[in-house]
Amino acid sequence: MDFKFFQKPKSQGNMILMFNMDDALINVIRWRQYFNIDMINGSDTELSMVNVPIVNCWLRILNWSRQETALTGGDMIEINYRIIELNNQGRDFTFRMNERDFLRRTDITGI
Numbered sequence: 001m002d003f004k005f006f007q008k009p010k011s012q013g014n015m016i017l018m019f020n021m022d023d024a025l026i027n028v029i030r031w032r033q034y035f036n037i038d039m040i041n042g043s044d045t046e047l048s049m050v051n052v053p054i055v056n057c058w059l060r061i062l063n064w065s066r067q068e069t070a071l072t073g074g075d076m077i078e079i080n081y082r083i084i085e086l087n088n089q090g091r092d093f094t095f096r097m098n099e100r101d102f103l104r105r106t107d108i109t110g111i
Contacts, residue, residue: 014093016054016083022095024052025081028059029106040064044084056086066099075099 014021027050032039044058062080069076077099084090097105 014095016057016085016091019052019054021059021081021083021093024050024054024059024083025061025079025093025095026105027052028061033106058084060084060090062092077102 024047028045028047029039031050032045037043040061040063044060047054047057047059060082062082064080065078067076067078075098077095077097079095080092081095082090082092
């Protein structure tokens, strides 16, 4: 028998308050590119400033790396970032995406 309540819930990715934080990271990167702000400089970006409907929550990019891979058909981008909520400890996440897809999603010419 295959009962739903016996199964582990499927991961929803990097979710906070019903919003995907990987999408919020892309919004932050596009916003910082548009305003020519350094990506990794210790400053936090308030999520409500980048059209993420969460108040009193900030995103900090901790580090950024590019991994060369032959198996996936392209290089991978890995970004470690922290979500900081008011009166809560920060939560760390890791974002991984194919470099070509990442560049397409962060292209600010579509703004």
